[in-house]
Amino acid sequence: MKGSFSEKKRIILHVDMDHFFSAIEERENPNYKRKPVIVGADPREGKGRGVVKTCNYEAREFDIHSGMPISKAWRLCPNAIYVRANYRLYKKVSAEIMKILRNYSEKFQPWGFDEAFLNISSQVQDFDEAIELAVNIKHEILWNERLTCSVGIAPNKLVAKIACDFNKPDGLTVVIDNEVEKFLAPLSVRKMLWIGEKTENKLNEIGIKTIGDLAGYDVSVLIEKFGVMGARYHQWAHGIYKSEVGGRRRIRKSIGHESTFMANVNDQDLIYKKLENICQKVYERIIRRKLLFKTVTVKIRYGNFQTYTHGKTLLFFSNRLQDLQKTAQKLAQGFLCNNEKIRLIGVRVSTLKSSKGQRSLV
DNA sequence: TCTGGGGTCCTAGGACCC
DNA sequence: TCTGGGGTCCTAGGACCC
Structure with a gap:
């Protein structure tokens, strides 16, 4: 018999703050409310260099997104509120939020300033209880910090992160064990962690557009084209991702x-x-x-x-x-x-x- | 229509040692 | 004369993350 009865299913939660930097700016400046807010480089009347770090949903209405050249953002929306990043403030808020999250499980792993993974397998019996816990987290962050976040719940980190991204802002998405592959299949390969623009293009070239296509592809061809990563992509596309929350201690390299x-x-x-x-x-x-x-x-x-x-x-x-x-x-x-x-x-x-x-x- | 700044990990070739 | 294979370190580049 494969596996064992004692092997408890993992329940992993991924929390991602909604447009973190611009949300903090809105919170600190109530007159920014309902206006497009763009945090990033100085636009210098459209001549500025650098990129958009984050923008709120009002700015996204103008097709502005993070990573976009600030000069382009200026052309799309010169009347937006442009703000330089105030990292000292964001770091402080980030620390407060991480403190809240850490209280929900000692198996905790920050992922950048505004995201974190939590393994809550020991805290809850099933996915229903996991949802309750996620709602509590969302309330506590909103109550204490006046900021919203999105949450993904799944059997592993990869699927939890993809689920979190599935419904934003202020979302809560649950993918239970036997629905993982069904959930992933229709999504673009680009939604997969570690598959960026270049790899997406290469996959498209061999006819792979969705995660389902990737899962169904001949793994030996993937290995031939992508080396060890090819085998990993294939596993991930099937929703298999073993990495533990906070697994490896990070040492600065x-x-x-x-x-x-x-x-x-x-x-x-x-x-x-x-x-x-x-x-x-x-x-x-x-x-x-x-x-x-x-x-x-x-x-x-x-x-x-x-x-x-x-x-x-x-x-x-x-x-x-x-x-x-x-x-x-x-x-x-x-x-x-x-x-x-x-x-x-x-x-x-x-x-x-x-x-x-x-x-x-x- | 131009593309930041902080990082991590992987690959691949060459040097060198045993 | 010519020459194996494993391991480690160094260097450069590429892809990806937030």
Whole structure:
């Protein structure tokens, strides 16, 4: 007999705040109510660079969505309320919400600022009780924070997340065990976690449009085309997703900072100055977190959006600003010899370890 | 019609060691 | 003369997430 009687079915809940950043802005500024609110880069009268971070549903009426160039948003709706992101505030609100959620289960996993997974298998007997619990969560967040969220309930994280996205805002979607495949089948493959634009296109090319198509496809062909990911896509399309809530402890693997120039530049003094500045910022975060780094990577984006990286692993771990700056400068030189205009420059350090218990390098 | 900034994970080739 | 196979580290690029 497969499985066992003692194997308890999992009930996983995914909570996603509705248009989090713009919802907070609306809450803080009652006069924003019922007007399109767009949080993101400065539109600078349509000449601004950068993208929309979040926008409310009134702005979505104008076909504006997150990730859209802010200049395009401006053309679509110049009269919207444009707000710069206030991360300090969002972080504070996020912490309050996570505190609420954590109370519902110790098996808890934040997913970015405004989403989280909860394994509530030990808290509830069945999906009916899970719905009750989800309603309580929604009420508590609304009562305490005056913000709405959407919830998905399913036997695993993947389906819970897709279910959550199925009905927004202020939604609650439940997918019970034996309805998982039926629920997934008609959805676009794009709804699947880890399938983005590129993979969607590749799947479309071989006639796979829906998750049902993917589930029915010959797995050996998927493996041939997508390697190990092909096998995973196939499993996921059948609603099989084993990952535990809060399963793997996350250790920070890298710290970086990057910045886009207001206009593309080839002025070397300006570029090196910016690079120095970025190194300083990364350095401060390294020190604050008591870390040592070994690898430095410089990223350059040219005016044509072609993006490249150069990296160098030092022979030793360091937390010295001069090591970071000297290495970054050398790496950047390789990019700047052709005098081509640059759009973005960034620095990231990786191969990290804790500097606790070590004498700091001066 | 132009495309942010913070990250993670995967792939693939080359160097090097045993 | 020519030459296997496994493991690890480094580097660069790509795809994806929020």
